[in-house]
Amino acid sequence: MPTTNTDLIDRYLHAVKFWLPKAQQADIVAEIGEDLQSLVEEREAALGHTLDEDDVAVILKKRGSPLKVASSYLPQQRLINPAMLPVYRLVLKIVLCWVFVPLFAFVFLGPVLAFAHPGEMLLRCLVEYWRAAFMTVGMVTTVFALLDRYQVKFKHADDWNPRKLPRVPGTQDTMTRWNHLAGFIFGFAAAAFWVSLMWQRSEFAFSGGTRLILGPVWKQIYWPVLGLTLTGAFFDLLSSLSPRWTRVRSRVRIGIDVCGLVIVAALLKAGNFVEISGGNFSAADLANKVAWINGMIDWTVIAAGVITIFDAAGATRFLLRGKRAKPAAIPSAM
Amino acid sequence: MHTNTASSELFDNLRLELRRGCLVVAVLAQLYTEHYGYALRKALGDQGLAIDENTLYPLLRRLESQGLLVSQWREEEKRNKRFYRLSPLGEEVLPDLLEEWRQMTAALERILGGRGIASAAECGGPRKEEK
Structure with missing residues (x-):
């Protein structure tokens, strides 16, 4: 050649x-x-x-x-076992949509709303947010890649019982799911509003030099209210994912309501919610205004307490009756 | 144009999937007698089963790593060549594989015969149900 x-x-x-x-x-x-x-x-x-x-x-x-x-x-390599792809996608979806987004929105949005320059803070938060998002996706992917690399098999993959498969969701379930989702969104929005309104706040200043001075009770209940609102919101989120989780849901709901009533009681006991200073008011006029505002807050707190009691009573009644929604009829295979 | 390309790609993929298993059976069956790579490819091609080099050699290595083949470098015609043949395990597995193959082709023939599809020309689309 x-x-x-x-x-x-x-x-x-x-x-x-x-x-x-x-x-x-x-x-x-x-x-x-x-x-x-x-x-x-x-x-x-x-x-x-x-x-x-x-x-x-x-x-x-x-x-x-x-x-x-x-x-x-070369061996046909893959990052993730195709058999594990549905689980991988589900985990990513849960992490990104249901945990990661609300959690970071809370962690970042609170400071953004409270910060003196929200635009600058928002930009900083977005950078951190995306960095954290990439890290989270990377970590989840790495875990699944390692599972595939070391051929980890799920013992219970073939050990399943047809009788334990989840029921086909009916219309009522769908509505319950949306109700809880709405509860989560409103609860989360309420928490964000609470943070933006009350974060390290001792007074509200108005034009004309009038200042609404908050009573010490607001500082005392700041964290309990925030914690309870977020707990309720995330509980609604979990309930929207698993609407059939009714008995556990009732117990937790009662617990949240009891904590809410403790806060209501603390507020009512404190009584003196706000004071007014500054502005051109006569002493009598000022006293009337303070009494009116405190009265309005008093009634609002009482109304919140009554609603909470009704909610707890409903959950207790449900729990005592051991009520369970009837399973939806399974269409016969024709 | 775009549809033609897409359908052509689809056909290529389906053809690849169809051939994948057939090639394993053909290679194992051919290696009842010892062959070196080039001669094996020629032998398969001469019998109507052309196989790309980039498919055959990796396949041979995979079958060897699975214990179905054994290989040996040996000098022939003043050149070193790698000769392949069925291993004892391959000889044990191949009859079962061929039986499976026969059952599948028989079933496929019945399906195609039952639908009146005797040739590729008739595979233009599903037949209308007879009333």
């Missing part, structure tokens, strides 16, 4: 070798080289003359690029 042909094949084999795993390089390259030599010899025998460089180039071109040839020898 002419030197140029051997040179071309050698260069081709060298390029293939580059992409192969070290342990298999020599073996694979020797086999490809032998195959190419056999092919060249056969063509030369058929044509009755040696192949020139162009002919060999055509053969090599037909064989495919060195990268393509080498990749056909």
Whole structure:
């Protein structure tokens, strides 16, 4: 064979070798080289003359690029086992949509609303948010990739009971789900509003120099109210994901209501919610205004307490009756 | 144009899937007798089953790593060649695989025969149900 042909094949084999795993390089390259030599010899025998460089180039071109040839020898790798993809997508969805977004919205939006320069703070938060989002996706993906890499098998994947499959959701379930979702959104919005309104606040200043000075009770109930509102919101979120979780839901709802009533009681006991200072009011006028505002807050708190009692009573009644919604009729397979 | 390309790609993918299992059976069956890579490819091609080098050699390595084939480098006609043949495990597995293959082709023939599809030309679309 002419030197140029051997040179071309050698260069081709060298390029293939580059992409192969070290342990298999020599073996694979020797086999490809032998195959190419056999092919060249056969063509030369058929044509009755040696192949020139162009002919060999055509053969090599037909064989495919060195990268393509080498990749056909490499194991077909995947990051995540296709069998695990539905679980991976579900976990990502839960982490990103149901935990990550609300959590970060709370962590970041609160300071954004309370910060003196919300635009600057928002920009900073968005940068952090995306960094955290990429890290979260990366971590979830890494965990699933490792599960696939080490061939972790889920023992209970085949150990399932048809009787324990979740019921087909009926219209009532769908409505309950939306109700809870709405509860979560409103609860979360309420928490954000509470943070923006009351974060390290001791007074409200109005035009004309009038200042509404908050009583010390507001500072005392700031964190309990925030904690309770968020607990309720996240509980609604969980309930929207699992609307059939009724008995547990009732118990937790009663617990939240009891805590709410403790806060209501603390507010009512404190009584003196606000004072007014500044402004051009006479002493009597000022006293009337303070009494009116405190009275309004008093009635609002009482109303909130009554609603809470009704809510707790409903949950208690449900729990005592052991009421469960009737399962939806399963359509018969016709 | 776009539809033609898409359907062509789809056909290529389906063809690839269809061939994948057939090639394993063909290669194992052919290696009842010892062959080196190039000769095996020629033998399969001569019998109507052309196989790309980039498919055959990785397949041979995979079957060898699964213990179905054994290989040996040996000099022939002044060149080192790698000869493959069925391993004892391959000889044990192949008859079962061929039986499975026969059952599948028989079932497929029945399905195609039952629908009156005797040739590719008749595969233009599903037949209308007879009243």
